[in-house]
Structures are given as C-alpha cells and as structure tokens.
Amino acid sequence: MPSQRKNILITGAAGYIGSHIALCCLLSGEYSVVTIDNFHNSFPTACKRVSAIAQRELGASASDEDKKALDIEVYRGDITVKEDIEKIFKDYESKGGIYGVIHVAALKAVGESGEIPIKYYDVNIAATVHLLDIMDRYKVRNFVYSSSATVYGVPEEVPIRESAGLxxxxxxxxxxxxxxxxxxxVCDSNPEWRAISLRYFNPAGAHPSGEIGEDPRGRPGNLLPLLAQMAVGKFPEGLKVFGNDYPTPDGTCVRDYIHIMDLAQGHVDALAALPKDDIFQNTDKGTGFGASGGKYKAYNLGKGKGMSVLQMVDAMQKASGFTYKVETVGRRTGDVPELVANPELAEKELNFKAKHNLEEMCRDQWNWQSKNPQGYEGASA
Ligand SMILES: NC(=O)c1ccc[n+]([C@@H]2O[C@H](COP(=O)([O-])OP(=O)(O)OC[C@H]3O[C@@H](n4cnc5c(N)ncnc54)[C@H](O)[C@@H]3O)[C@@H](O)[C@H]2O)c1
Known part of the structure; x- marks a missing residue:
C-alpha cells in the first residue's frame, strides 16, 4: 500500500529553517517532503540528516512504505529558473501530486539586500511569481510563506500585533x-487559493540531537550562531554590540527569540489550519494592510518575550562555558530598539505554542555547534 502522506514541496529545505520544517512535517506523520534548493547558503547533508532523524524517531512505529516516505526528495535547482520548479510539479503528477508548498527559499541578509537589490527582487519576488504561476496551472493552491517580522519596520506598539501597519x-x-x-x-482572485504568511521573529537553537542546525556560509549575520561559532574558536576579534543607548533596560536592542523547533512546528500547524474557512473570515485583523475577501492571512511566530543582546551573550556564556569578548560600538543604521511579537493570533487560530525557553535555545545551539564545529562542511552524511 502506498504511503498515505501528502506531498509537500518545501523550497530551500536544506537551509536552517527549511530543514527543521521538513523534519516537523515528516514527524507529523501527515506529510512527505520534496525540495528544491541550489545550496546557495546550505549543504545537501542537511536533508539526509533530517531523514535519518525522522527514521530514528519514527522507525519502530512506521510501516515499510512509510519509512520510504521519510526520505526527502531533493531537486538541485534554482527557484529563479521556471523550468526547475515546473519539473517537480510534472514529476509529481504520477506520484499523487503536490498537496501544498511551504515557500522558504530566499535571500535574507538585510545589509546585502541594499547592495544587490535586483538579485533580491529576482530571488525573493520574481521566483515567487513563477512558483505561484506554476502552482496555479497545476491546481496546487495551498501555500505557506516564510515572512519576517522585518515587515513591521519600527513598530508603533510593542508587542506587535499582525494588524500593525507594515x-x-x-x-x-x-x-x-x-x-x-x-x-x-492571488487569494482574492480565486477562492480555491489559501495562503498563510508566517512572520518569523528571531529563530534560534537547533534540533536537540545536534545533527541539524544553522550553518550559514561566511560570517553569521544573526547573533546566536555568531556567538556559538565564537565559542568554537572562530572570529577571535569578539562581538561588536551596536549601540548601548537604546530605550531598553540595558540599552542594547531587544528581540523575540523563538526556538527553531517551535517555529518549524508552526508550519505544520499552519498546514493543518489552511482548510479551515473560519480563520479567513476576519482577515483585516491578520494582515496589516486591510481587509480582503480572499483566504489569506498572516501570523506572528514569536515567543512574546524580549531578550536584549547582553542577555543573550550571558545566556550563551552559561550554555557554552566560553567567555565572550564584547565591545560596544555605535548604533547600526536600520536597527530597531525592540521587536517583540504578540503571538496570540497564532495561538488562537493555528493552535501554535512556543514551548521552549531561552536556556533550551542556547543549549541546543551550543549542542549543534560543539558537535559540528565546522558545520556541515566535510561531513559525510
Ligand atoms: N533566519 C532568520 O532569522 C529569518 C527571520 C525571518 C524570516 N526568515 C526567512 O526564512 C526563510 C529561510 O531562512 P533561513 O534562515 O533558513 O535561510 P537559509 O539561507 O539557511 O535557507 C534558505 C535556503 O534557500 C536556498 N536558496 C536560496 N536561494 C535559492 C535559489 N535561488 N534557488 C533555490 N534555493 C535557494 C538556500 O540555499 C538555503 O538552503 C527565508 O525566506 C528568510 O527570509 C529568516
């Protein structure tokens, strides 16, 4: 008997967030995963390890068919190339079709985006147009999108609700x-379309096994992976803290860190909520850009608790045992003093809950880094 799992296309499943989403999809028992990734900022090993973790965690309870469905099918391809995306939809016509797409692949460095905006528009927007067009033609109209708290800019009110202006x-x-x-x-144009954007706050940590985690190419742009890499001897120059005169308790910027496993599970919650008509009935409360008639909604994925840069340094110091060299420099353009989610809408409508605490995030971040000091590079599987 073939597996009862629905096929989900996750773009960018080899990346930090995509790999953890893929794992949660597999562990849910509901989905099998196919991905397209060009490994611009990731390694194929991540997908193999995700399947291995799922095999191990579900092994005893899974049937032979189900075990096969735990292998992620990887298409090495570029989402800006229409043919690369279409090939997957074509191939899957004979494999039960694609149920829905979680669109994760993107370029994500704020600073770089100002230097090469056309590239960002191509990968983040043009490719999304291609993807939606192909989905529409293949009548695959369930969509979950990786959005970001950065859409809020400088918020007028913290914690931030989805209805805040963007x-x-x-x-x-x-x-x-x-x-x-x-x-x-797109959702307004056809009632068959259902889409949920998930506005991520600051994902942190790794799967507790330490087998998958965040391994950006080059110097990490985010605080926690940078601190973790410093603790294994990289970047000996130490941490530069940008500004200590913000209107926050210790003067450094405050962010809402959420454990990656909680964030990833939010996607499984969103897939489960997509068929529910009632969540789409009051869309003006869940977009920030007014009411619409279609089945589109956005949700914050955060913990609802703020942590300053210095609190994070302290927590990572406790987790890793490493003493950080910290230097305060001037503010960085574009930095917002405080970004904290109000997660109530996702809790109520998606049944989402960020369960892990800060110690667990730092413990798992360090567990991953100490087991993989060079990341995936050089790893055999
Ligand atoms: N990490 C964060 O703090 C954060 C916060 C908010 C939102 N997001 C969003 O979450 C998503 C995933 O972020 P991440 O941290 O996992 O990043 P990541 O770089 O680890 O993952 C992105 C994946 O997409 C792939 N990719 C990039 N360009 C591609 C292309 N043209 N074709 C095919 N694959 C391509 C990369 O190789 C990588 O595997 C992005 O959409 C990002 O904007 C991330």
Whole structure:
C-alpha cells in the first residue's frame, strides 16, 4: 500500500529553517517532503540528516512504505529558473501530486539586500511569481510563506500585533512585504487559493540531537550562531554590540527569540489550519494592510518575550562555558530598539505554542555547534 502522506514541496529545505520544517512535517506523520534548493547558503547533508532523524524517531512505529516516505526528495535547482520548479510539479503528477508548498527559499541578509537589490527582487519576488504561476496551472493552491517580522519596520506598539501597519525599512523587508501583498491578491482572485504568511521573529537553537542546525556560509549575520561559532574558536576579534543607548533596560536592542523547533512546528500547524474557512473570515485583523475577501492571512511566530543582546551573550556564556569578548560600538543604521511579537493570533487560530525557553535555545545551539564545529562542511552524511 502506498504511503498515505501528502506531498509537500518545501523550497530551500536544506537551509536552517527549511530543514527543521521538513523534519516537523515528516514527524507529523501527515506529510512527505520534496525540495528544491541550489545550496546557495546550505549543504545537501542537511536533508539526509533530517531523514535519518525522522527514521530514528519514527522507525519502530512506521510501516515499510512509510519509512520510504521519510526520505526527502531533493531537486538541485534554482527557484529563479521556471523550468526547475515546473519539473517537480510534472514529476509529481504520477506520484499523487503536490498537496501544498511551504515557500522558504530566499535571500535574507538585510545589509546585502541594499547592495544587490535586483538579485533580491529576482530571488525573493520574481521566483515567487513563477512558483505561484506554476502552482496555479497545476491546481496546487495551498501555500505557506516564510515572512519576517522585518515587515513591521519600527513598530508603533510593542508587542506587535499582525494588524500593525507594515513599514519595512530595508530592501529585504520590502521583498517580504511585496510577496505578502501578492499572496493576498492571488487569494482574492480565486477562492480555491489559501495562503498563510508566517512572520518569523528571531529563530534560534537547533534540533536537540545536534545533527541539524544553522550553518550559514561566511560570517553569521544573526547573533546566536555568531556567538556559538565564537565559542568554537572562530572570529577571535569578539562581538561588536551596536549601540548601548537604546530605550531598553540595558540599552542594547531587544528581540523575540523563538526556538527553531517551535517555529518549524508552526508550519505544520499552519498546514493543518489552511482548510479551515473560519480563520479567513476576519482577515483585516491578520494582515496589516486591510481587509480582503480572499483566504489569506498572516501570523506572528514569536515567543512574546524580549531578550536584549547582553542577555543573550550571558545566556550563551552559561550554555557554552566560553567567555565572550564584547565591545560596544555605535548604533547600526536600520536597527530597531525592540521587536517583540504578540503571538496570540497564532495561538488562537493555528493552535501554535512556543514551548521552549531561552536556556533550551542556547543549549541546543551550543549542542549543534560543539558537535559540528565546522558545520556541515566535510561531513559525510
Ligand atoms: N533566519 C532568520 O532569522 C529569518 C527571520 C525571518 C524570516 N526568515 C526567512 O526564512 C526563510 C529561510 O531562512 P533561513 O534562515 O533558513 O535561510 P537559509 O539561507 O539557511 O535557507 C534558505 C535556503 O534557500 C536556498 N536558496 C536560496 N536561494 C535559492 C535559489 N535561488 N534557488 C533555490 N534555493 C535557494 C538556500 O540555499 C538555503 O538552503 C527565508 O525566506 C528568510 O527570509 C529568516
């Protein structure tokens, strides 16, 4: 008997967030995973390890068919190339079709986005247009989108609700905002379309096994992976803290860190919520850009608790035992003093809950880094 699992296409499943989403999809028992990734910022090993973890965790209970469905099918391809995407939909016509897409692949460095905006518009927007067009032609109209809290810009009120106005301050943020607008229009055009954007706050940590985690190419742009890499001897120059005169308790910027396993599970929750008509009935409360008639909604994925840069340094110091060299320098353009989610809408409508605490995030981040000091590079599987 073939597996009863539905096929989900996750773009960028080899990346940090995509790999953890893929694992949660497999562990849910509901989905099998196919991905397209060009490994621009990731390694194929990540997908193999995800399947291995799922095999191990579900092994005893899974049937032989189900075990096969735990292998992620990887298409090495570029989402900006229409043919690369279409090949997957074509191939899957004979494999039960694709049930839905979780669109994760993107470029994500705020600073870089201002330097090479056309590349960002191509990968983050043009490719999303291709993807939606192909999905529409193949009548695959369930969509979950990786958006970001950066769409809020400088919020007028913290914690931030989804209905807050969207004023992204960077090219990267605008690409996320424009994709959200596009999704709303697509959903308005045809009641068959259902889309949920998930506005991530600050994902942190790794799967507790330490077998998958965040391994960006080059110097990490995010605080926690940078601190973890420093603790294994990289970047001996130490940490530069940008500004200590913000209107926050210790003067450094405050962010809402959420454990990656909680964030990833939010996607399984969103897939489960997509068929529910009632969540789409009051869309003006869940977009930030007004009411629309279609089945489109956005949700914050955060913990609802703020942590300052110095609190994070302290927590990572406890987890890794490493003493960090910290230097305060001037503020960085574009940095917002405080970004904290109000996660109530996702809790109520998606049944989402961020369960892990800060110690668990730092413990798992360090567990991954200490087991993989060079990341995936050089790893055999
Ligand atoms: N990490 C964060 O803090 C954060 C916060 C908010 C939103 N997001 C969003 O979440 C998503 C995933 O972020 P991440 O941290 O996992 O990043 P990541 O770089 O680890 O993952 C992105 C994946 O997409 C792939 N990719 C990039 N360009 C591609 C292309 N042209 N064709 C095919 N594959 C391509 C990369 O190789 C990588 O595997 C992105 O959409 C990002 O904007 C991330």
């Amino acid at each position: 004023k992204p301050e960077s090219c990267y943020g605008r690409t996320k905002f424009m994709c959200e607008l596009m999704l709303r229009d």
